Amino acid sequence: MKQLLLSGTAVVFCVTASFADEVRVYNWSDYIDEALLEKFEQETGIELIYDVFDSNEVLETKLLAGGSGYDVVVPTGTFLARQIQAGVFQQLDKSKLTNLDNMWDVVEARTAQYDPENAYSINYMWGTTGIGVNVGKVRDILGADAPISSLSLIFDPGNMEKLASCGVHFLDAPTEMIPAALTYLGEDPDAKDAEALARAEEVLAAVRPHVQKFHSSEYINALANGDICVAFGWSGDILQARDRAAEAENGVEIAYNAPNEGALMWFDQMAIPADAPNPEAAHTFLNFIMDAQNMADASNYVYYANGNEASKEFLVEDVIGDPAIYPDEAALENLYTVTTWSPRDQRNLTRSWTRIKSGT
Amino acid sequence: MQRVILIAIPYAWLLALFLIPFVIVFKISLSDIALAIPPYTPTLDDGVGPFFRALDFENFAFLMSDDLYWKAYLSSLRIAVISTLLTLLVGYPVAYAMARAPEEWRATLMMLVILPFWTSFLIRVYAWMGILSQEGFLNQFLLWTGVIGEPLTILNTTTAVYIGIVYTYVPFMILPIYAALDRLDGSLIEAAEDLGCSRLQAFWLVTVPLSKNGIIAGSFLVFIPALGEFVIPSLLGGSGTLMIGKVLWEEFFNNRDWPVASAVAVILLLLLIVPIILFQRNQQRQAEAEG
Numbered sequence A: 001m002k003q004l005l006l007s008g009t010a011v012v013f014c015v016t017a018s019f020a021d022e023v024r025v026y027n028w029s030d031y032i033d034e035a036l037l038e039k040f041e042q043e044t045g046i047e048l049i050y051d052v053f054d055s056n057e058v059l060e061t062k063l064l065a066g067g068s069g070y071d072v073v074v075p076t077g078t079f080l081a082r083q084i085q086a087g088v089f090q091q092l093d094k095s096k097l098t099n100l101d102n103m104w105d106v107v108e109a110r111t112a113q114y115d116p117e118n119a120y121s122i123n124y125m126w127g128t129t130g131i132g133v134n135v136g137k138v139r140d141i142l143g144a145d146a147p148i149s150s151l152s153l154i155f156d157p158g159n160m161e162k163l164a165s166c167g168v169h170f171l172d173a174p175t176e177m178i179p180a181a182l183t184y185l186g187e188d189p190d191a192k193d194a195e196a197l198a199r200a201e202e203v204l205a206a207v208r209p210h211v212q213k214f215h216s217s218e219y220i221n222a223l224a225n226g227d228i229c230v231a232f233g234w235s236g237d238i239l240q241a242r243d244r245a246a247e248a249e250n251g252v253e254i255a256y257n258a259p260n261e262g263a264l265m266w267f268d269q270m271a272i273p274a275d276a277p278n279p280e281a282a283h284t285f286l287n288f289i290m291d292a293q294n295m296a297d298a299s300n301y302v303y304y305a306n307g308n309e310a311s312k313e314f315l316v317e318d319v320i321g322d323p324a325i326y327p328d329e330a331a332l333e334n335l336y337t338v339t340t341w342s343p344r345d346q347r348n349l350t351r352s353w354t355r356i357k358s359g360t
Numbered sequence B: 001m002q003r004v005i006l007i008a009i010p011y012a013w014l015l016a017l018f019l020i021p022f023v024i025v026f027k028i029s030l031s032d033i034a035l036a037i038p039p040y041t042p043t044l045d046d047g048v049g050p051f052f053r054a055l056d057f058e059n060f061a062f063l064m065s066d067d068l069y070w071k072a073y074l075s076s077l078r079i080a081v082i083s084t085l086l087t088l089l090v091g092y093p094v095a096y097a098m099a100r101a102p103e104e105w106r107a108t109l110m111m112l113v114i115l116p117f118w119t120s121f122l123i124r125v126y127a128w129m130g131i132l133s134q135e136g137f138l139n140q141f142l143l144w145t146g147v148i149g150e151p152l153t154i155l156n157t158t159t160a161v162y163i164g165i166v167y168t169y170v171p172f173m174i175l176p177i178y179a180a181l182d183r184l185d186g187s188l189i190e191a192a193e194d195l196g197c198s199r200l201q202a203f204w205l206v207t208v209p210l211s212k213n214g215i216i217a218g219s220f221l222v223f224i225p226a227l228g229e230f231v232i233p234s235l236l237g238g239s240g241t242l243m244i245g246k247v248l249w250e251e252f253f254n255n256r257d258w259p260v261a262s263a264v265a266v267i268l269l270l271l272l273i274v275p276i277i278l279f280q281r282n283q284q285r286q287a288e289a290e291g
Helices: A002-019 A034-044 A056-065 A077-085 A098-102 A105-111 A135-142 A157-166 A174-184 A194-210 A219-225 A235-248 A279-289 A292-302 A309-314 A329-333 A343-358 B002-029 B048-053 B058-065 B067-100 B103-118 B121-132 B137-145 B158-183 B186-194 B199-210 B212-227 B231-236 B244-254 B258-290
Strands: A022-028 A047-053 A121-134 A168-170 A230-234 A254-257 A263-271
Touching: A022 A279, A034 A047, A034 A279, A034 A292, A056 A077, A056 B244, A077 A263, A098 A292, A098 A309, A105 A121, A105 A263, A121 A135, A121 A219, A121 A235, A121 A279, A121 A292, A135 A157, A157 A168, A157 A194, A174 A194, A174 A263, A174 A343, A194 A343, A219 A230, A219 A235, A230 A235, A235 A254, A279 A292, A292 A309, A343 B067, A343 B244, B002 B258, B058 B258, B067 B103, B067 B158, B067 B212, B067 B244, B067 B258, B103 B158, B121 B137, B121 B158, B121 B231, B158 B212, B158 B231, B186 B199, B199 B212, B212 B258, B231 B244, B244 B258
Parallel strands: A022 A047, A168 A230
Antiparallel strands: A121 A230, A121 A254, A121 A263
16 A cells, blocks of 8 residues: 555656646647747747647636646637636736737737736737638629628628538637627627627528538638638638648639628737646746747748737738738728627527527 | 445445536536636535525526427437437347357357447547548449439438447447347247247247347447437537537537536436336336246
8 A cells, every 4th residue: 555655656746747847738720830839849848738729618618617737728808808807817927928028019909908908918819700712613603793802792691592502611609700790780799788699690590501511610621622612710710721722723712801891800818827737837938929030930820910019020921911911001990899798698699609500 | 244345335336426426417507607717606615505595496497498408308319219229220130140140150240349449439430421421432432333423411410410329339239139139048939930930920929029128228228328429419410410418518618608508417317317217117017027
């Protein structure tokens, strides 16, 4: 028995010892240049364990269950705000974040509405939610003047009926789709009352039979391979699909457009859970990410804008010069942000989302 | 003393692995959703008095008021019943053939039935996605043979869910039926044939009734996990496949509503326990009648 106890303690010690130089990061899928992960390990000698998710909801469930085991997670601003309220995160120790000066005050001012004074998080990437199309196929079906930058492409049942045979994917994220439906109706995208929700549900229910799948990451490959011709998704993901299709030279031309009725602008924030096993290494990781060159490498790879002013000089023209990624003044006018859903409204939201998806 | 220990072991097992988890789930089902870790209230930190006062049956009332749940329970029941019958149709002949096979072959045949368990369940279900998809092996084969002109849409439909459940659970049907048939006294069938039964009549009047216990055991082993199945409908089923296991997952992960998810789980358990108790009573009564 004593023997057993001894070896038991030995195991415990080994486990804690291995934690000391290990950092566990939980980020969105297709969201980083993997060369950066190796670079981090080489520079710091810290072993990096990198897992991915494709839904804020799943991330939040893991965080609220407690003991997720992750040191760095990347929720979107609206989710971050209520997770801070729930006591999920620890305040950042800014003395350890020497690269904090690189951050862009314009973005910081906007993320402060979710995380006052940016006390708990740093911005990783930001982007818009919009329409990705296979230009050739959509024009074949709807004609040369197909409304590829209008929400009517995906919310007008007439258009969707014709597009159904060639495949349409929607995000499996009610907090993205409901504001879009409200925008299409010309209403406040941030409305959360039951009546507005019911009207948005009607819009989505009417086109649902023509939606092949509700999924938040499959559409990148599906668009690039030409398996589907329309996806309502995240800007950088669709631009990655454009890039993959161009590399494959398969004749597929993908275009991304922020809807001209208005597009949702979101911010993905890196934060450290309160119960992170290795907060020290987590800070090292955040500081590494905030390095101007590293952040630029990440953006150049995933086609999302970042919140790092100093990184701009290292961005390739394809990224910094593309108004779909770094919107100019006029495009910025067209973007809106939304606030956090309260638990009560959240239940109505998810209920209507389940109804929409299951068609009941 | 020895007797007490012998009885205590299964009870301790039941207590640790069933009763305690159930009490925890039941408690959460009486709680309210909260924005905290864990995401429900009250917890015992609130003190014993307030803790008990805060519990109520609100979530169960909510389940009754929303027809989504009843539709999901009914649709799960239908899928579980139909797939149990299909599994029986596939499994019985296999078990029968195994029991009738020459003695020296049986161990090998048994091995072949168990062999798929050597590969992860998830990988085998993924393999079915590759077989059933539009560009999959099945469609390519059928197109090649000229049976169909257009690829069939099987993946992301309820048909694919049936195929997945039957494939996954058929060993659980085969093994108990095989065990029952293996014990069958061959002279009974000879006697039936001597007394004028045709082979088919002997099968229906002697073999099937004597393998009844195997059929019932196999059906329960398939029906119970199929009712709460989550992996198969989420990988092979489409958005039109409504199953309670998937609803439960969505309540838990997408809606982060643990109290409602727990209430769904409690009702699912009640749905399962009632037929199990009825089955047990029936068996007991039969044993008494025979005894």
